[in-house]
Amino acid sequence: MIRDLFTKKKKYATIPSEQAKQEVPEGLMTKCPQCKSIIYFKELKKTLLVCDHCEYHHRLSSTERIEMTLDEGSFQEFDKNMVAKDPLNFPDYKEKSALDRKNTGLNEAVVTGSGTISGMEVIIGVMDPRFRMGSMGSVVGEKMCRAIKIAADERKPFIMFAASGGARMQEGVFSLMQMAKTSTALNLLHEKGILFISIMTHPTTGGVSASFASLGDINLAEPKALIGFAGRRIIEQTIRQKLPDDFQTSEFLLDHGQLDQVVPRKNMKSTLTNILEIHQTS
Template sequence: MLRDLFFKLNKKANDKKEEPGVSQNSESIITKCPNCKKILYSKELYKRLNVCSNCDHHLMITSTDRMEALLDEGSETPLFEGITSVNPLDFPNYESKLESDKVKTGLNEAVIVSEGLIDGAPVVIAIMDPRFRMGSMGAAVGEKLARAFNHATEKKLPVIVFTASGGARMQEGIISLMQMAKVSVAVERHHNAGLLYIAYMTHPTTGGVSASFASVGDINLAERGALIGFAGRRVIEETIKEKLPDDFQTAEFLLKHGQLDEVVDRRDMRDYLSRILSMHSEVR
């Protein structure tokens, strides 16, 4: 019926507070913007990289669609695709949840890594995907990211990481928390080799990811309207006993307070990154 034309979130997605988005394979005909409530044609929304034509709200975009939008056609070489999570702590139902997310997303893990070209400039790109375990960072995510930096260091390539994460993966306990240091060490090796790292934070970037490799880029960028922070707003307010500003923990708030270099519209991300890579190449 008519209601089936609309992009609807199921109860499970609503519980996770996930935003609707449109992928290349989406079967929805129209999508409702969660910000301004305007009804949008899904095919047109996809062409605009899931940016609302009415209010410029950035809806969720899949990691594979973002990678396709970034890299020169035919230049992508996927890396480390075989790395996936196990259940080191025998956490109840963890394996079934992983399998469910694999089926739902078509991904093996919450991050994809590829080597390719942006306007002819070689680069290694890692993109986290909040559809898979809310982009949480377990051992497999940490391993893929560490290998991405090590691979780039070996080949003397810049790295761009698009973060989108709820933080550490609770089902893996301390093993998950160890990934913060592990990836940060790989970032440092890459930095010591004189190579460029662009940290590009998208919605949401929180917890251990925001407190580690997401915040230590040579250039720190963020997507418009992205939620970025460590602890939740309510936790902070209850701790400091103060009301926080309405725009607290948004990309725009962080830019205003000197914690970001720029907030970039998603439709401009490829051109913006191309200019940075070009300038970096000339400096080198």
Template structure:
């Protein structure tokens, strides 16, 4: 009897919480992972997905980023239909790619194209961590390289928004080769006088942080972004020391001279347009100049 009493109490105690969760439609509210404040998604979107309580910058998908940065109706996507293969016959790789395509509405972890910011044209690559954690495989490297080569040919500046867990292990050495490939393209672009602005968002790690993400003429980052190559725990175990609490944050890198500026999302469009306008020599004002 006593056992039955406690079983019933537990049963009835859980019912209200289940019903409460069911009463809130999915996608209406979100809880901030930093301060735990619950906010309406509509309100959060109005503030560019930045928590107004603690300034936490939610990671953005590629489409949201493009909408936030570019003048209305000016963004044009490149190489939209490029998709990855499975060169190493990695088990279940293709199924995982298909799931991410359905989830993100992207065919790969980066969206490339061109657009205008305050009337100034630029080529762009926007990584999306929702697709295989923004990992860089052959297609990601190829799309970024093609975008850089296009900008070089057309005399446009380049902006890359990085968000990545690093090189994609399912493609092995082919993914690591993209570090050299993208870096070489940027070297040629730079030698030809091209302007490259790198914007590191949360997270920018592994092979991406060790290649094109760190090669900008201007290296910017969003507040609180995790930026680094190896993981914190691995570094601590290797050097046998405890690292600072803010290690590998954008603010830590700025303090140690590895970034030019940490830019709040609300100011990012303005900062980018200012840099573009300073460096514009008449060509970047529009690709329809001819």
């Protein structure tokens, strides 16, 4: 036994037990989808969910987006309790929608309301990619149109954050009608000379990119966001050409005149403040 005290013991690498793995609190760390770095979630929140290593902009919930954009305590939500019907009796649609409501705490894929940015009153809409991938169905379109009408009646700027996979297939033509419905509603703002700022985030695709998301008086986007209508593979097969590597990114659209500015998340609120101040009316 005395010899054991002076004998160097060999150390072997061990694989953590399942119990040890479970002791690590859920949500403590996350992996960046772009550079694969492991990041403490607490540190990631300090940078507004932007990777310190590669500047990848992680997706935000509607709640996180509103907290980062509006002045603290200023948000007042509209039409919170609106819930989608199942007009086509689409298989499992009701069940999947109910599961999304449970998992997200939301009733639909967009949150609308009023608030202030640096003390200036605005009407805002924020799509949430956690709910049916932010797809636009009848309720999303209706909530947007109601918010636009309030903006028109109260003569307040309207700001929309898009994050969507497009029109909601489970509602068929009812979802496609929302493209025309929201676009027509936005014309109210145009006729009254009221500012509409559209901000496209990752991803903004399909019927959303082909309707209201592209109709802003000022169109902004976060860096490297996927923005487009049809998928890359479909387009390449249709035109029989190889597309650029950066095709359908924010930077590509900016270079080709379809965006006014690509704005990093840390600068978004200050950029919106500057735009709103320039367009302030007495």
